[in-house]
Amino acid sequence: MPDAKLIVGMVLTLIGASLVLGFLPVKTEYSQEDHGGASREVRVEYVEKHNYTYFLSQCFLLRNPSNNTVVDLVYMWLPVNASNQLVRLLETNREPLYRKNSEDGAVILVYNLSLMGGETTWINATLQVTVEKYKLIMENLPWMNYSQVEKNTGGKRYWAVENQTYVSIAQSIGLDARDPVEACSRIGKWILARLNYQPTWRRGAEHALILKDGKLAVSGDCEEVADVFVTLARILGIRSRVAHGIYLLEDKDVVTMWMRRTETGYDLSDNWGGHAWPQIYVPQAGWVDVELLEGGTVKIGDFSQYHIKYGFEEKSFMGSTMLYCQAMYLETDFFHFTFRRVQP
Amino acid sequence: MRLSRIALTILVVVVLTKLVAIPAKPQLNYLIGLNMEVEIMDNGVARVTLKQHPFDAAGRSLISNKEVVERIISDQDSTLSLILLFFTTNPSKTLYLIHSPSKLDLDEQVFCNTGIPGVMETLNGAVTLVVDIFLNTTSSLIPLGGDIYQVVVTDYFTLTDPRSWIDVMDFRFKGGVKLLNFTVDPTWAKPPSIANTTRLQWLNINEADAPDNYVFTLKIPGVVFSSTPIRLKAEVSAARFSSATSSLQVSVRNIGDREGVFTVVLTEKVFEQARKVSVKPGEEASVLFPVHAGNGEDLVVKIFGGGEQLDEHRLIVSVDETVNNRLLMLSAVGLILMVIGSLLILFYIDEKLMKRHPPSEEKA
Numbered sequence: 001m002p003d004a005k006l007i008v009g010m011v012l013t014l015i016g017a018s019l020v021l022g023f024l025p026v027k028t029e030y031s032q033e034d035h036g037g038a039s040r041e042v043r044v045e046y047v048e049k050h051n052y053t054y055f056l057s058q059c060f061l062l063r064n065p066s067n068n069t070v071v072d073l074v075y076m077w078l079p080v081n082a083s084n085q086l087v088r089l090l091e092t093n094r095e096p097l098y099r100k101n102s103e104d105g106a107v108i109l110v111y112n113l114s115l116m117g118g119e120t121t122w123i124n125a126t127l128q129v130t131v132e133k134y135k136l137i138m139e140n141l142p143w144m145n146y147s148q149v150e151k152n153t154g155g156k157r158y159w160a161v162e163n164q165t166y167v168s169i170a171q172s173i174g175l176d177a178r179d180p181v182e183a184c185s186r187i188g189k190w191i192l193a194r195l196n197y198q199p200t201w202r203r204g205a206e207h208a209l210i211l212k213d214g215k216l217a218v219s220g221d222c223e224e225v226a227d228v229f230v231t232l233a234r235i236l237g238i239r240s241r242v243a244h245g246i247y248l249l250e251d252k253d254v255v256t257m258w259m260r261r262t263e264t265g266y267d268l269s270d271n272w273g274g275h276a277w278p279q280i281y282v283p284q285a286g287w288v289d290v291e292l293l294e295g296g297t298v299k300i301g302d303f304s305q306y307h308i309k310y311g312f313e314e315k316s317f318m319g320s321t322m323l324y325c326q327a328m329y330l331e332t333d334f335f336h337f338t339f340r341r342v343q344p
Numbered sequence: 345m346r347l348s349r350i351a352l353t354i355l356v357v358v359v360l361t362k363l364v365a366i367p368a369k370p371q372l373n374y375l376i377g378l379n380m381e382v383e384i385m386d387n388g389v390a391r392v393t394l395k396q397h398p399f400d401a402a403g404r405s406l407i408s409n410k411e412v413v414e415r416i417i418s419d420q421d422s423t424l425s426l427i428l429l430f431f432t433t434n435p436s437k438t439l440y441l442i443h444s445p446s447k448l449d450l451d452e453q454v455f456c457n458t459g460i461p462g463v464m465e466t467l468n469g470a471v472t473l474v475v476d477i478f479l480n481t482t483s484s485l486i487p488l489g490g491d492i493y494q495v496v497v498t499d500y501f502t503l504t505d506p507r508s509w510i511d512v513m514d515f516r517f518k519g520g521v522k523l524l525n526f527t528v529d530p531t532w533a534k535p536p537s538i539a540n541t542t543r544l545q546w547l548n549i550n551e552a553d554a555p556d557n558y559v560f561t562l563k564i565p566g567v568v569f570s571s572t573p574i575r576l577k578a579e580v581s582a583a584r585f586s587s588a589t590s591s592l593q594v595s596v597r598n599i600g601d602r603e604g605v606f607t608v609v610l611t612e613k614v615f616e617q618a619r620k621v622s623v624k625p626g627e628e629a630s631v632l633f634p635v636h637a638g639n640g641e642d643l644v645v646k647i648f649g650g651g652e653q654l655d656e657h658r659l660i661v662s663v664d665e666t667v668n669n670r671l672l673m674l675s676a677v678g679l680i681l682m683v684i685g686s687l688l689i690l691f692y693i694d695e696k697l698m699k700r701h702p703p704s705e706e707k708a
Contacts, residue, residue, distance in 0.1 A: 003695070009688030012681045019678025040590045040636045066402050071461035073551055075506050097552065098532075103503050110506075110552065114461070140590075140634045143617040146609045146648065153620065154434065162436075167622045171629065175621060178591050179634045237607070237620040316503065317429055328375070328507045328551075329401060329459050 048135035060325035061334035106311035136301030158204035170235035188298030241314035247275035377456030386519035388567035395470035403458030456511035528555035576649030
């Protein structure tokens with residue numbers, strides 16, 4: 001039978017050891033000598049930046065479907081100068097009447113064409129487009145200030161920020177996110193985990209959320225993914241918008257894609273790359289691209305050279321229409337794009 | 345002129361923006377001539393009458409085509425949204441009254457270009473929609489002092505689709521409303537065909553001629569702006585700084601009787617950060633902020649709701665020294681207990697050894 005002294009001694013030693021081991025202050029991975037806590041410095045740093053230049057030739061075949069001569073304005077959208085993209089118009093086969101900017105900054109050349117009944121004609125433009133492939137590290141980003149949140153995170157036709165289902169989803173995903181990048185990363189993962197990819201006409205976030213087998217799913221294609229992302233981000237107070245453009249599905253020196261009007265709709269080349277993706281605004285870096293459909297992961301500030309930006313949608317309530325080349329009375333029968341990559 | 349090849353427009357958007365084509369059903373394509381009359385009355389109400397007349401690519405009227413007319417009438421909601429967007433950036437906050445719903449009126453006329461260069465013609469019959477819009481609930485009315493206001497009307501058709509425009513835009517100033525000045529944007533847009541103190545009318549033969557924005561300086565004697573009562577109530581129920589993660593957790597409690605969206609604002613020396621949170625009455629929600637301020641600096645937390653500040657809370661950034669001291673104290677206590685425990689064990693062992701080998705017996 002052990003002595004009481006031994007038992008008490010062993011108990012005290014064990015309690016003492018556990019107190020020492022349990023509460024002795026040790027430096028964690030977050031420790032920082034200056035503050036005695038995690039890093040508080042905002043870090044926005046490009047760890048990769050590489051320019052890719054393309055000569056883009058965009059050609060459109062227009063036709064007068066009527067029997068009468070028609071004088072019509074023809075609108076041709078151009079890739080835009082934007083963060084991480086530089087565009088220079090080299091030539092166009094007709095003199096444009098004027099250049100027009102849409103509410104969200106899309107650049108449109110307006111031509112005045114006169115075609116006799118049944119007549120066809122081409123309008124072409126050649127551009128030099130430099131796209132920046134980049135990788136951005138963002139840490140400790142502050143959330144936007146009050147006036148920016150009030151001004152830039154409201155709802156639009158396709159972004160149902162007042163929808164209670166979306167509000168509760170956004171809050172469960174991101175209220176406890178420490179910074180906006182963490183919140184966006186969570187939103188992206190949430191969407192990818194529930195994505196039911198189906199090409200469709202644009203229906204907006206409200207109609208993209210469906211119940212499938214008793215569970216919420218995000219149904220649609222790139223536009224629905226972007227709309228759902230923007231909706232959730234805006235609910236959490238993050239300024240976000242949709243970018244529209246072309247995605248090069250082939251990594252080749254020359255990529256050609258086309259679309260042809262038929263009697264029942266359109267024929268597309270197999271590599272047709274109409275695309276949309278979300279962006280978030282970071283005051284320290286500008287507009288940062290978010291890609292959820294490239295490689296199956298959430299890419300925030302990790303942007304490939306395959307995206308060509310034609311326009312953005314942020315302010316326009318009804319959404320921005322991007323049609324490449326359209327007129328009122330004349331029909332666009334053929335859309336043809338050639339991207340020639342310039343060797344560095 | 346509204347590019348109202350509705351079926352075609354939707355189809356084009358689908359195909360041009362997607363990676364894969366959608367099979368399309370052939371549908372009748374048509375365009376719509378658009379005439380808009382805006383009567384601005386002295387109580388600040390704008391009565392808008394929109395007249396629509398469909399026609400085909402050859403310029404032939406489709407007003408007798410039942411399917412097309414019914415489609416235009418059934419599109420009343422989207423047409424109404426577009427009308428509201430002429431006056432506001434947020435239709436959901438705009439007060440309006442449908443004075444007369446969409447209907448076919450064969451006695452009306454629409455004046456528009458149907459494709460013949462340089463010619464505008466009169467088409468008999470129109471689908472009409474009449475709406476009263478309370479300008480004091482829109483973003484178009486900007487008070488300039490006294491009874492003077494700037495009213496900005498934006499051609500949302502052309503803004504949404506650059507190919508679309510209003511063929512006839514007719515403004516009338518009724519009662520005590522006086523036109524003091526007007527401008528249009530872009531500057532190359534054609535001037536009005538009728539311009540006097542009670543009426544301005546633009547005939548737009550194409551999109552390039554049509555103004556995107558009509559800006560008026562008006563004297564409107566009867567506009568009343570009602571102030572929005574504060575309906576939301578919330579408080580900062582907790583604000584906890586964690587030095588381990590350099591973050592601040594702010595809890596917001598809704599102490600009012602209606603659900604609301606609140607904005608939590610954290611002000612540091614360098615940054616002001618804001619987060620939106622929706623909270624039901626009596627409930628609480630927490631948001632997290634990264635803290636960039638140094639030790640000893642002030643943090644101010646404010647809550648806003650319905651455009652008003654509802655609560656404020658101040659705290660100072662500090663490494664949680666009390667916690668650290670407590671940890672150190674607990675460690676010291678543990679060390680003392682270990683020493684005492686070890687001594688007791690040593691005493692026990694010593695006693696055991698003494699009992700096995702008593703010194704007196706050894707001597708004996």
